[in-house]
Amino acid sequence: MPRPMLRTPQQSQTQADNILSATGGRTQKNQIQQMDKMKLDRLLRKSRSKEYMEAMHKLDAGGHVHNQHKVNDIINTIKQEFPEVEISGILLGCVSICYLGKPYEVHTIDLTGGIIEHYKAGEKLPNGLEKARSIALRGGYDFIEVYIDCCRAISSTGSVSVIPC
Numbered sequence: 745m746p747r748p749m750l751r752t753p754q755q756s757q758t759q760a761d762n763i764l765s766a767t768g769g770r771t772q773k774n775q776i777q778q779m780d781k782m783k784l785d786r787l788l789r790k791s792r793s794k795e796y797m798e799a800m801h802k803l804d805a806g807g808h809v810h811n812q813h814k815v816n817d818i819i820n821t822i823k824q825e826f827p828e829v830e831i832s833g834i835l836l837g838c839v840s841i842c843y844l845g846k847p848y849e850v851h852t853i854d855l856t857g858g859i860i861e862h863y864k865a866g867e868k869l870p871n872g873l874e875k876a877r878s879i880a881l882r883g884g885y886d887f888i889e890v891y892i893d894c895c896r897a898i899s900s901t902g903s904v905s906v907i908p909c
Contacts, residue, residue, distance in 0.1 A: 785906075787828060788891075792902035796825045800887050800898075803840060803851055803860055815860050818853060832856070839869065839876040840887035850880050875909045 799821035802814075822838075823831055837855050842848040847864040852873050854861070863869060869877055876888035876895050885897040885905070895907040 784829060784834075787826065788896060789904050789906065791904065792898055793825060794902070796821060797886070797898075797900075797902055800838065800840070803838075803853055803887075812858070815853070815858055818860070819855060819858055822853075822855070834891050834893075836872050836890045836892065838887050838889050839873050839880045841880050841883070850877055879907060 799818050802818065822835070825831075832855050835855055838853050839850055840852075842851040842862050844851075844862060848862045849865040849867075850869070851860065851862045852869055853859070854871055854873065856871060868874060872892070873890050876890045879885065879888050879895060879897055884899070886900050887898050888907075889896040889898060890909075893909070895909050897905040897907055899905070
């Protein structure tokens with residue numbers, strides 16, 4: 745049986761409704777994702793707790809490099825700061841000025857590998873942490889949290905400044 749080449753107005757409207765509802769579903773999903781991102785951004789803009797700040801200041805002690813138990817304690821403190829979210833998927837690590845003296849320039853904690861490392865001047869930082877080096881060296885912040893989409897500079901009071909990367 746031959747198929748009609750032209751659609752009736754009713755068929756055209758039904759097809760248009762189907763297209764709109766399909767697109768609307770994707771738009772709604774995007775809106776939900778944007779709302780979730782806004783909630784996450786709001787959460788990550790909160791001032792950091794005293795415990796969190798103290799844990800981050802312990803990184804410069806130097807002895808943590810060889811003590812995995814202390815490294816794990818610091819990582820757990822970081823995760824406890826953000827109990828509402830799986831932080832290890834979005835936080836790459838933290839970078840700060842190293843006060844151990846020359847030849848060291850910055851130190852990092854890498855959340856993916858659970859490693860604290862001190863880096864010499866000119867030594868490249870791993871896993872996307874390099875983008876925070878210049879911010880840390882400029883001063884004015886205690887440390888820099890490096891996320892997949894931005895850096896968050898943390899002041900001595902725990903306040904957060906978002907820096908697009």
